[in-house]
Amino acid sequence: MPEPVASQQALAAQKGARINDFVVKFANVNGSGSASANGMFARSVMRMGVPVAARNIFPSNIQGLPTWYEVRITEAGHLGRRGGVDLMVAMNPQTWDRDVAEIEPGGFLFYDSTKPIPPSRFRDDITVVGVPLTAMCNEAYELPRERQLFKNIIYVGALAGLLGIEAEAVESLIRDDFAGKDRLIKANIEALHMGLSYVQKQLAPLPLQVRRADGVGDRIYVEGNQAAALGAVYGGATVCAWYPITPSTSLAEAFTAYCQELRVDPDTGKSRYAIVQAEDEIASIGIVVGAGWNGCRAFTATSGPGVSLMTEFIGLSYFAEIPAVIFDVQRGGPSTGMPTRTQQADLLAAAYAGHGDSKHPMLLPADPGECFEMGALAFDLADRLQTTVFVMLDLDIGMNEWLTKPFQWDDSRKLDRGKVMTAEMLDAGADFGRYKEVDGDGIPYRTYPGTHPTKGGYFTRGTSRNPYARYSEEGAVYVDNMERLLRKFETAKSLAPAPILRRAKGQTRDGVIYFGSTTPAMDEALEMLEAQGRRLDALRIRAFPFADEVMSFIESHDRVFLVEQNRDAQLRTLLMTEGDVDPAKLVSVLHYDGTPITARFIAGAIASRMAVGQIEAAE
Amino acid sequence: MTYILKPQLHHPKLPTNGLGYTRRDYEGSVSTLCAGCGHDSISASIIQACFELELPPHRVAKLSGIGCSSKTPDYFLGNSHGFNTVHGRMPSVLTGANLANRDLIYLGVSGDGDSASIGLGQFAHAIRRGVNMLYIVENNGVYGLTKGQFSATSDRGSKSKRGVVNTDAGIDMVSLALQMGATFVARSFSGDKEQLVPLIKAGLAHKGAAFIDCISPCVQFNNHQGSTKSFDYVREHNEAVNKLDVITPRDPIHVDYRPGETVRVQQHDGSILSLHKLNDLYNPNSRAQALGYLQARQARGQIVTGLLFVDPAAGDLHDAVGTVATPLNQLGEAELVPGQAALERINASLR
Ligand SMILES: Cc1ncc(C[n+]2csc(CCOP(=O)(O)OP(=O)(O)O)c2C)c(N)n1
Ligand code: SF4
Ligand SMILES: [Mg+2]
Numbered sequence: 001m002p003e004p005v006a007s008q009q010a011l012a013a014q015k016g017a018r019i020n021d022f023v024v025k026f027a028n029v030n031g032s033g034s035a036s037a038n039g040m041f042a043r044s045v046m047r048m049g050v051p052v053a054a055r056n057i058f059p060s061n062i063q064g065l066p067t068w069y070e071v072r073i074t075e076a077g078h079l080g081r082r083g084g085v086d087l088m089v090a091m092n093p094q095t096w097d098r099d100v101a102e103i104e105p106g107g108f109l110f111y112d113s114t115k116p117i118p119p120s121r122f123r124d125d126i127t128v129v130g131v132p133l134t135a136m137c138n139e140a141y142e143l144p145r146e147r148q149l150f151k152n153i154i155y156v157g158a159l160a161g162l163l164g165i166e167a168e169a170v171e172s173l174i175r176d177d178f179a180g181k182d183r184l185i186k187a188n189i190e191a192l193h194m195g196l197s198y199v200q201k202q203l204a205p206l207p208l209q210v211r212r213a214d215g216v217g218d219r220i221y222v223e224g225n226q227a228a229a230l231g232a233v234y235g236g237a238t239v240c241a242w243y244p245i246t247p248s249t250s251l252a253e254a255f256t257a258y259c260q261e262l263r264v265d266p267d268t269g270k271s272r273y274a275i276v277q278a279e280d281e282i283a284s285i286g287i288v289v290g291a292g293w294n295g296c297r298a299f300t301a302t303s304g305p306g307v308s309l310m311t312e313f314i315g316l317s318y319f320a321e322i323p324a325v326i327f328d329v330q331r332g333g334p335s336t337g338m339p340t341r342t343q344q345a346d347l348l349a350a351a352y353a354g355h356g357d358s359k360h361p362m363l364l365p366a367d368p369g370e371c372f373e374m375g376a377l378a379f380d381l382a383d384r385l386q387t388t389v390f391v392m393l394d395l396d397i398g399m400n401e402w403l404t405k406p407f408q409w410d411d412s413r414k415l416d417r418g419k420v421m422t423a424e425m426l427d428a429g430a431d432f433g434r435y436k437e438v439d440g441d442g443i444p445y446r447t448y449p450g451t452h453p454t455k456g457g458y459f460t461r462g463t464s465r466n467p468y469a470r471y472s473e474e475g476a477v478y479v480d481n482m483e484r485l486l487r488k489f490e491t492a493k494s495l496a497p498a499p500i501l502r503r504a505k506g507q508t509r510d511g512v513i514y515f516g517s518t519t520p521a522m523d524e525a526l527e528m529l530e531a532q533g534r535r536l537d538a539l540r541i542r543a544f545p546f547a548d549e550v551m552s553f554i555e556s557h558d559r560v561f562l563v564e565q566n567r568d569a570q571l572r573t574l575l576m577t578e579g580d581v582d583p584a585k586l587v588s589v590l591h592y593d594g595t596p597i598t599a600r601f602i603a604g605a606i607a608s609r610m611a612v613g614q615i616e617a618a619e
Numbered sequence: 620m621t622y623i624l625k626p627q628l629h630h631p632k633l634p635t636n637g638l639g640y641t642r643r644d645y646e647g648s649v650s651t652l653c654a655g656c657g658h659d660s661i662s663a664s665i666i667q668a669c670f671e672l673e674l675p676p677h678r679v680a681k682l683s684g685i686g687c688s689s690k691t692p693d694y695f696l697g698n699s700h701g702f703n704t705v706h707g708r709m710p711s712v713l714t715g716a717n718l719a720n721r722d723l724i725y726l727g728v729s730g731d732g733d734s735a736s737i738g739l740g741q742f743a744h745a746i747r748r749g750v751n752m753l754y755i756v757e758n759n760g761v762y763g764l765t766k767g768q769f770s771a772t773s774d775r776g777s778k779s780k781r782g783v784v785n786t787d788a789g790i791d792m793v794s795l796a797l798q799m800g801a802t803f804v805a806r807s808f809s810g811d812k813e814q815l816v817p818l819i820k821a822g823l824a825h826k827g828a829a830f831i832d833c834i835s836p837c838v839q840f841n842n843h844q845g846s847t848k849s850f851d852y853v854r855e856h857n858e859a860v861n862k863l864d865v866i867t868p869r870d871p872i873h874v875d876y877r878p879g880e881t882v883r884v885q886q887h888d889g890s891i892l893s894l895h896k897l898n899d900l901y902n903p904n905s906r907a908q909a910l911g912y913l914q915a916r917q918a919r920g921q922i923v924t925g926l927l928f929v930d931p932a933a934g935d936l937h938d939a940v941g942t943v944a945t946p947l948n949q950l951g952e953a954e955l956v957p958g959q960a961a962l963e964r965i966n967a968s969l970r
Binding site for chain 1: 954
């Protein structure tokens with residue numbers, strides 16, 4: 001069997017095939033079992049050493065509504081969305097017309113040809129590949145559920161044949177995924193070959209081909225939520241309180257699974273963690289604040305609506321100076337918005353959550369690798385700064401598997417518990433003032449409840465108080481405290497991850513600033529712009545408050561594009577509020593339809609702005 | 620980090636408890652509540668109970684919401700850590716604190732506005748999780764701190780100082796606590812120290828969610844004719860169900876102990892509750908009976924006080940979650956961080 005595939009590939013290559021660089025999109029019905037088959041397709045390409053970027057586009061629904069899965073096969077390693085579809089696997093009659101319309105001119109349509117479809121429903125400028133999937137299933141299987149499940153595997157087999165994916169790559173995945181369930185392994189491999197041999201007998205391979213390569217390296221393939229949860233385990237989090245909300249739920253669930261694996265006392269079988277599914281987000285953050293007050297590392301995972309509910313507590317954490325970590329996996333807002341679509345639209349809500357003057361550090365991971373690192377770091381920062389720290393994921397990073405650098409941990413690393421006064425220090429005569437400035441960094445010492453019989457006790461409150469935690473509404477005392485909180489925020493700048501600068505190949509007065517899940521699309525857009533002769537220095541922001549380098553980057557460029565996935569240019573507002581920057585320099589590139597931003601979109605928007613600038617300059 | 624120092628005696632004549640503490644060691648700042656406020660009497664009972672129970676004061680964590688009642692933790696146990704949280708949300712903060720360190724004693728103090736209005740949900744959920752705590756609602760039927768609006772425990776038909784009549788049904792916190800699965804449920808009256816102190820002691824010693832609804836007249840806004848929670852009304856309608864005292868195994872002193880009229884209940888921690896039954900038909904071991912009895916008395920316009928229900932073998936949230944014996948806040952890198960070797964295994968599973 002390998003022989004004909006190889007010769008077909010050679011044939012396809014002669015016809016000028018696109019090798020390892022195209023986009024396949026699957027259109028399915030939610031709940032039909034397609035998700036695992038589609039995932040298998042993507043991972044089998046990776047087993048051939050070719051990087052993929054795969055994204056789920058799913059409805060807020062359990063069964064019946066349309067769902068899509070887009071797989072970008074990219075030997076060059078462009079992990080953002082490209083935009084456009086080269087091969088549409090149209091398995092959902094409900095969305096047929098729009099799916100067919102989305103195919104690039106010259107592209108391909110794969111469909112179930114069991115029932116004839118009138119020619120008017122196709123397009124002249126695409127190639128159509130039909131496989132009678134339903135008929136094949138009905139012939140091979142008795143049970144309706146089997147017919148449905150194996151149909152998915154049959155089309156994976158057919159696609160493998162059409163695209164030159166090695167059967168062994170898919171088979172090895174099936175063996176790994178169903179390890180220990182021999183009956184399932186056998187049945188799935190049979191279904192796979194049913195699709196594969198149909199194609200080999202009846203059809204020619206497509207000029208879109210996957211070829212073995214060496215592009216994956218030691219990278220891992222993982223969701224950001226899972227990575228962030230693992231980061232929380234390594235960051236020493238012991239208390240997690242949460243309330244289910246898409247797209248953050250899988251973070252709390254992954255934390256639960258990792259704790260069950262990694263945090264059980266081997267002698268007693270008891271848990272070194274406590275997870276509470278709370279009654280709502282207010283209780284979730286309340287539990288986190290209570291645990292933080294009492295010396296635990298605690299977190300919650302939520303999304304925009306949850307952050308809205310939590311704001312009173314976040315203000316308490318700011319003012320009473322209690323460590324807390326919130327993973328905000330952003331989705332489309334406002335209100336219930338687009339609950340299963342992605343956005344970066346909670347920046348302002350998180351940065352300034354709470355009434356009165358308050359602001360909170362945020363970490364902005366760009367991929368699951370950083371979700372892990374920042375997921376762990378957030379707990380050190382929260383303890384050190386004694387405040388709420390946000391880790392701002394979004395649905396695109398959180399709920400899609402991304403190819404990312406392997407997780408790493410330095411075993412000599414210590415958890416930074418911040419300034420905690422112990423009974424020994426108190427006995428040695430240390431003057432304890434819970435809200436007293438001691439080191440000039442704005443950070444006071446705290447004691448854990450129960451530390452000492454007669455020293456170090458204090459009454460925590462959200463009302464204003466003097467450095468010794470005694471109630472005071474004295475104006476000067478209040479102002480002193482608020483100024484200290486600002487110094488503390490300044491200290492946060494030096495502790496948070498620094499921005500990453502990527503210089504253009506030559507001199508330029510143009511810059512671009514971006515963050516989070518925009519990163520892979522931005523990297524590719526920079527290459528596209530470079531190829532057009534458009535040069536930009538690029539700065540990726542990784543934290544709020546902004547490091548001084550961010551302001552000097554803006555200072556040293558004439559025009560700075562700000563690429564964000566929200567309508568209101570929230571990063572721009574933050575930069576203007578927190579820094580002394582000239583707003584006229586800041587040009588927004590905004591993408592907020594709920595789909596992940598694409599390299600084509602960014603490059604197009606920036607190129608057209610630059611072109612207009614050039615014309616104006618010439619005039 | 621637990622260690623107990625014997626404090627110096629303030630006054631040679633002040634009596635000390637078994638730990639060498641005087642009653643004064645359990646006091647806090649000077650109260651800023653109105654003279655005669657029922658809440659201050661409850662604080663005095665808490666001080667008395669902790670002194671008699673010989674609790675190391677710093678091993679108690681006291682938490683509250685917002686309101687006059689919620690201010691009181693500042694006025695007792697001055698060496699303990701206290702947390703005046705946000706309005707109606709003390710239960711969640713206490714839950715988190717309890718998860719972090721199972722070795723402290725948790726005392727939640729709240730008001731009827733704090734727990735029955737804005738915080739009804741959190742109240743119910745902390746109780747149903749079995750958080751190991753004593754939760755006291757200082758119930759005056761009004762919002763004291765915001766000057767006399769009705770709270771959700773105000774009875775239908777009662778009249779405010781401004782002459783407004785409450786048309787909403789009142790919530791009975793005791794019935795609610797019973798329904799939510801509290802494993803120790805009592806009601807008392809701020810002016811009845813003889814009943815309240817033993818109840819607080821028993822509630823503090825109880826493992827699991829203990830709840831006391833303590834009627835506590837507000838001298839400013841709820842002590843006038845027409846209010847069903849003023850002193851005179853309560854005195855008249857009070858019917859003491861039983862009397863109890865906590866006898867720690869170390870110091871088995873019985874107060875009013877009379878054989879034949881006693882229900883002895885062994886609590887999970889080994890301490891024994893001796894219940895002196897005034898009404899020998901009442902058995903505090905039946906949740907269903909407690910609810911029925913409450914309703915029957917309520918129909919007659921009577922407020923039942925005393926220990927209504929106790930489950931001496933109750934478990935708590937830590938039992939449910941299965942946490943290790945060491946408080947979570949004392950675990951370090953070795954117990955918490957799995958290290959690079961585990962990561963390599965995880966990396967391999969993600970390729
Ligand atoms: C979110 C919020 N809403 C409103 C208030 C105003 N407030 C303060 S105390 C209180 C009522 C307190 O009533 P209760 O708990 O019965 O305490 P009491 O003063 O009667 O002891 C209210 C409404 C607040 N502090 N926070
Ligand atoms: S207003 Fe009422 S509840 Fe508040 S302190 Fe005065 S008497 Fe007590
Ligand atoms: Mg009240």
